[in-house]
Amino acid sequence: MIVVLDTNALLMCLPKKSDYRLIFDKLIEGAYSVAISNEILNEYTEIIERKANIRVANNVAEFLAEQPNVKKIEAHFKWNLIGADEEDNKFVDCAVVARAKYIVTNDRHFNILKTIPFPKVDVVNIDEFLEEIQQL
Secondary structure, eight states: OEEEEOHHHHHHHOSTTOTTHHHHHHHHHTSSEEEEOHHHHHHHHHHHHHHSOHHHHHHHHHHHHHOTTEEEOOOSSOOOOOOSOGGGHHHHHHHHHHTOSEEEOOOGGGGGGGGOOSSOOOEEOHHHHHHHHHTO
């Protein structure tokens, strides 16, 4: 299973004491795959640096770049399906190219994808994804 983690979902599963830590632990184990693009990795790094520090941000980025179950994707076409926050489109484009099962996010801007028949991009929130991960 390939998924795309929105930045908010990644941030929620990084802390060791997080209720969502199992998501990151299962990624480490290789239980599922994550698709990322350079744009996504840059956003992850920027936001983690802001929330923690540059060292933590670089460690996470380096970890993701080296994992065999992290698929590096470059979208050569922009679907522009999300108008409310155009920055979110990088996650959609990555999901389409990677044929991801869904995008994991708690961002309400992604709800518009439920009304768009093509390309079909499913979205789940982090609680729904955690339930699925617990079954792996």
